[in-house]
Each structure stands twice: as structure tokens, then as C-alpha cells.
Amino acid sequence: MMRTCIFCFLLLLLTAGCAQQSARFPSKSITVVVPWDAGGGTDALARSIANQAGRELGQVVNVLNRSGGAGAIGHSFGAAARPDGYTVTMITYELCTYEPLGRVELSPLNFKPVIQLNEDPAAITVHADSPWKTLKEFTEYARQHPGEVTIGNSGPGAVWHIGALKLEKLAGVRFTHVPHNGAKPAVTQLLGKHLDAVSVSPAEVLQFLELGTLRCLGVMSEHRIPELPDAPTCREAGYDLVHGTWRGLAVPPETPDEIVSILEQGFKKGYDSPDFQETARKALLGLRYRDSQQFKEFLDGELESVTELFSGSDLIIRSGSNVTMVPRFYGVLFLIFAVILAAKAMKKIPSSENEVGEISSSAFKLTLLSFVILLAYAVFMFVLGYILSTILYLAVMFYVLGERRPLAVGAYSVSIVFIVYVVFKSILDVPIPGFWG
């Protein structure tokens, strides 16, 4: 009877807690997932809006970088988050490209859009010493010399690459697209005159345009951008081409609409704050606001446009050489050297092979055991949480390696865990599972 009472009471508390929680969202800190590395443009945008929106929402808004897989890791992490509004993802243009490029099953349909914050157009830029003064002259030259004009971009399938592909399709010409590891290396190659043009955002080339080292032939925006009043848009140059990157916030699709609208209002106020506007201007991030509904319609259009561009065409494949050439070359070399090694080993007396020296079988068992314990530790860390599993791991390993005084084992393991946890969790802000995964 007593037990049932306590159980009912706890259940009541729990439901009351839940009800209260949904009644006044947000009741705890919100996390913005950034699918790109800290220090980049997306990260800068997320951090500046997080500060402002946090003030408006009355809760701390944290930024969590989950980079990797050309943004796919962070995007899928965000899409699979609990749909309670406490995990918001900063989605970027690349989200539209994963499916058309055949990389990952992930698209804007895996999200419910909250608000769009930014938009930056692509631009075609050439060296000032090049003969081309207008976009028409440039495409005309490319028409007469198919495949000879090189145009650098920031990476295969990245937004700027797609911009150049769209221009190519519209002008009916053929460029050689040269992918780089980021926009800046491509710009450097243009500065050294190793490329004919680059397709990147105006911010990446702004100061060289100002100095007169480079020349912008066309910006893929609807209107001329304020930083570059002299650079024509592609429309002015004769091509109806509007293309660029965008960034905005989104939540998993099952998130309740009330929560989405609270988030939308909070982030909109953050967007409007002079502080945010000033930071974005300084960081050369183009501002563009769309509300939840407009953002959704926009995303649908983007997805359709990218899908259409890639459907039934071999645009990406054509641009590159053989994907397996280099690994195959390494593989063949590896086999050749393995055969040489085997031949050498047969000539020699086998025992001289072991350079580390013989180890006893008991020592080998100990090594194997410590490997298994390490593996178990890594598994338990994500189930039991960091503190408990680390204390356990340390205690077991101390014992295995010969430190068996109970007091020493306890003192060392607890103090090590304490220091490591404080340094990484509190100072370096690494999100480690504290007690329970």
C-alpha cells in the first residue's frame, strides 16, 4: 500500500513537472547544433545569434559544433534530436545537396524550419590582369575554348561549385571545375594566376577587389550588394541567375508548433538586435530574414532546384578523373613491398625478426586484458556516464597493473576523474555524459 502511494505520488510529480515544462518553454538551456567547425562563418553566425536570442528567451543558448562528413554528421544529429525544442540545428545549403549527390539520405524534409538568418550570393571573379571585362566576354571565350577555362571552387558539390555549374548550364559552355579544400585556397590560386576564375562568395575576395588585384564579373544575387556597388549582378550581365548559400535554424519535424513559434519569436528578436546586426556586418555575413513558413517554402524550392540540376546529368562525375586510381596505385605498391618483405624474412633466421624482444605469454595475456578493459571502458562511458565508468576503469587497471592498496586506488582514481572532468567539462566545454548516458 505504502509503495503504491509513493509510486503514485512520484508519478504525479513527474506529470506535473512535464506539464509545467511544456507550459513555459524554455525551462532549461537550449543547444544550437552547428554542423561545421568552430571558427567558420556558420559558427560565427550561430554564436552571435545565440548570445542575443538567449537574452530574449530567458535561457542560456549553447553552441555545439558537430562537424564532419561535409556537414552531414551535424545535420543528421540535429534531425534525430529529441523534438522538444531544446536542440535547434543551424542548417546550411549543403543540406539540400546530400540526396541529389547520392551521399546521405538527408534533406530539408527531415526538419521543421524555424527562421532563416543569412544569405550570401555566389560571385564569379577573375584576375584583374585577365582579358575579360564582362561576364559575356568570359562566357564567350569559354564557348570558343570548351574545357580550357578553369574555374576554382571550395569543394566538390559545395554551394559555390553548384553556382558555377548553373552558370555553365545557362550559358551553354563547358568549364573545367577545379575543387579546392575551402574557398581561400581557391582564391590564392587565382591570385597566383593558376586559375582563370573562381566561384566563391564576395566576402572571400572583397579586399582584393578593393585593391584592384581581382575583378568581379557577376554576383548571383537579385540586387547589387552594398559592399560591392560596382560589381554587376548576373542578371545585369545577361544571365538570369540567382544562387547562393543560406543559413537558418530548424528543429526535428515532430516538434510542436507552439514551441517552434516561441523559438521563432525569440530568435527573431535576437536577429533584430543592433548587436547581432553589427556583428554580422563586421563578419561580412549577409543578413536575410524569412519566417518559419517562408523559410519552408524557400527550402522546398532550393531542394527542387538542386535535384533538377543533378537529375540525369553527370555534371559532377565529368569534372574529375578516376576516383580509384590513386588507392589502386598504393594497393599495388603495398603488395609488391609485402612480397619483398616476405622474401627477405624467408632468407633470414625467423627469430631475428622479433625486434621488440620475446615477451612471455603471461605478459601477453595481461596486454590483451588491458585492451579488453579499455574497450569496455569506452563502451560503458556512453552508457554509464563518464564519472562512474572512469572511476571503475582506473580502479580495475590499477589493480591489474599491481597497485593494490585500497586507499591509494580510491584516492588516485577519484582525484584523477575529478580533475579531468573539471578541466574538460567545465573549462573546455566538452559535452561528456556526466553520470548517465
Next chain:
Amino acid sequence: MENLIHLIGPAFDPFLLIILATGVLSGILIGALPGLTATMGVTLLMPFTLGMGLTPQGSMAMLIGIYVGAIYGGSITAILIATPGTPASAATLLDGFPLSQRGEGGKAIVLTTVASFVGGMIGTAMLVFLSPQLSSFGLRFSSPEYFALAVFGLSMIISISGGDVVKGVLSGLFGLLLATIGLDPINGTPRFCFGVIELYEGVGFIPVLIGLYAFAQVFSDIAQKKKEVSVAKLNLTFPSIRELARYWVSFIRSGVLGTSIGALPGAGCDIAAFVGYNEAKRFSKKPELFGKGNPEGIISPEASKSGATAGAMIPMMTLGVPGDAVTAVMLNGLIIQGLQPGPLLFRDHLDVVYPIFIFIFLAYFATCIAGLSLTRVLARIVLVDKSILLPLICVLSVMGAYAIRFSAFDVFVAIGMGAVGYGMRRYGFPAAPIVLALILGPMAESNLRRALMLPDAGAMMFLTRPISAVLLVIAAGTVLFGLLRTPAKRISAE
């Protein structure tokens, strides 16, 4: 002149100096922890500097301090526990660890510290006086040149193989194969990913490094029941100035080489450190002493990578393109603060440019003081009871592997590579070629394929372009030199 004082003066603001010193100290700590690299330190602390509302000068003081400190700090753990804290320190380990195993860890750290200081001074001098020349030299590098540079780098596998060249080459090829995992650099097609999106960006370099060094070392210490160095063996006498001065050629050669490599956009401290090591061995009268605790084998990579730290600032400041991953983050830090590094910075913002020069200079100074005063304490790490030290290294390494991108996958990659690394050690396969291959593999492949896309492409292109021809000849020289010297070395060893 008065104008110059006006520009430099603010850099000596006590507040900024305290920030710089804090940066250096936390940098050394970050660098020394396995898995926490200079890149990560700068990345983690950049939002922090913005949050503190520091001026651009203030945040640069912090970031430069961390950068210089971390690149230096990585060598301390490489020397003492055979775990390079940052990839660049893998070259210092080759001779540093054998020296500390002889109980002379103190000497090794002093050599590292002094070399890092001298290399840094050479780098700073070149940054201040030769920036325009070095950056226009960097602009002459296109895909064929970068490909040739990568081939030259890979040829160094021969000289860092240790005893058996065939095993060294096999390790290197294993590393190159590992480096092809992920989205391919030109088409973006997934290769060897088996649908695992964690592999799209390739196998993480840091987790592999942690596995091959930290975990593999722990496993082999356990297998060999290795005990800590005994107190009686510990030698804490510092090398004399005269002894250090003997190596002046190595200091200068490595400093200049390192700075020049660092100044190339996209080639950083890690490549510079290995090149410094390779060239020291090439010019040495006794190359067989390398790998056994030769002081020159510590000084050269260290001075070289330290020069490269300053060198990497050159393209960042003059062209607005990063010299390496760390300066890429710094660059964004400056942009967020409303400054555009590049030619305009020198025209409009000398009040930022000159303090940056001063901070770099002072950061090396602070690193040197911190390093020398901590040496005696740090060198005692080798005395710590192994049954306490080894589990501690594992805990820190697991955390380091996780902290790069908060991925459980990376932790398992590190542990798996630990087993691989242990097996390699047991059968005499060196780990350093894998590190070199992981750094240079992507550079070699993407630039080869990019070069072949150029309209005037052809195999002759690599030999008709002067820079790439020179680099390829040096590469051939390195291979021949390595093969000719090795048999002699084996005879003398037996």
C-alpha cells in the same frame, strides 16, 4: 620612428602581456595533453576571447600565445611518454624519447626549448623582414608544385624508417591507403566508407595518432612489464651553452627551412618538423646516430616547426589566406572582429600588425622561460609509477580522442589503432611513416588530380616547372641517399 613607437607601444600594455602569458601557459598544457592540438586550443578559446570583449589586439595576444605554447608543449609528452601531443611533435619523438629513456629527459626538454626559441626568433625575423618575398614565393605554388612537395615529403619515409626500409615503406603505404578513406577530394564520391558517415571526412588523424602512439606505447609497456626510470638514472644537468652552440648550423638551417615551409599556404608545422629532421640527417656526418637520442635529431625538427609557426602567419597576414589549420581559425577570429587580414591590413591597420609581430616575439620568449623553469619538474614524469601512469594516459587519451568532434566513433578508432600500433611495434614496423603519410597523402592525391585537370596537363609538366622539378630531384636524392646509407648502417649495427 616616433610613429613606430606609437604603434608598438600599446603592445606592451601589462594587461595584454598577462593575457599573452596566460595564453602561452594554457597552450603548453593543451599541447601536452594527447589529442588536444593547437588547432583545438585556438578554436576553443576564440569564442572565449570574443565573449570577454577583448580588442582585436587582445584576442590575438591570447591566440598567438596558445598557438606558440601548444606547438611547443606537444613535444614535452612526445619526449617523456612517447605520445606526441600535437602531430608536429611526432618528429621530435624519434630522438627525444630514446634520450629520455636513458634518464636524460631533462636534457631533451632543454634542447627542445632552446631550439623552439631560436627557431621562433628566426621565424619572427623572417616574418617581419621577408613577408612580401615569402608570400609572393608562396603564390608561385600551384597544384604541380604542391604535388612535388608532397612527393618530397613522402620520400622522407626512407629516412625515418629506422632499421628496416621495407617495413618503413609498408607502414607508409598503409598510412596512404588509410588516407584515401572518405569523400574523394575531387569528385566528392565516398570511398571505402561502407555507408558510415563518420568516415566521410576520412579516418580522424588525431584518433589515429593517439592510437599509434599513446595506446600502443601503453600496451607495449604492459607487455614488456616495463618499469619507470629509476631515480638513480635520472640526470637533470642542463647542457652547457657551449654544447648548444656546437649545433648552430642545425638551428639556423632548420629555422630558415621551417619558416619557408610554414609560409606556404596549406603546409604547416607538421611537414616542417619532418623536413627539418630529414635535412639534419642528410647533412650529418653520422646519420646512423639518428633515432637513438641524437641531440641534432631533437633540435632540428623542433627549430623547424617553431619557425613554421611564425611562417604560417605570413600568408595569413599578407594574403588573408591561412598558412595552416590554426591560422585558419585565427583568420576567422580577426574577420569576426571586423578586420580583414591581407594587403589592406598593412595599409589600414598597422596598429594591429605591429602588435602581432611583438606578440609572436614575446610568445617565444615566454615559452622559453616557462619551458626552462618547468624542465626539472616535468622530467620527473618518467619516475611516476607505471601502474598509475599508464591508466592515466589511457583516460586522457580516450578524452582527447572524443574531444576533437565529440564523436564516440573516434574513441573506437583510437583504441583499434592502438592494437594495430602495438602489433606494428612488436614486429618492428615504425609508426612515424604513417603519420607522414596521413599528413601528405591527401595533399599528394588532390594536387596530382587537380594538376591533371589543367588544360595543359601532361606528365612532363612536373619536370618543366622549375619549383616542382627541383623538389622532385631532392625527393629522388632523399630516396637514393637513404638506400645507399642503410646497408652500411646495418653492418655497423651488427
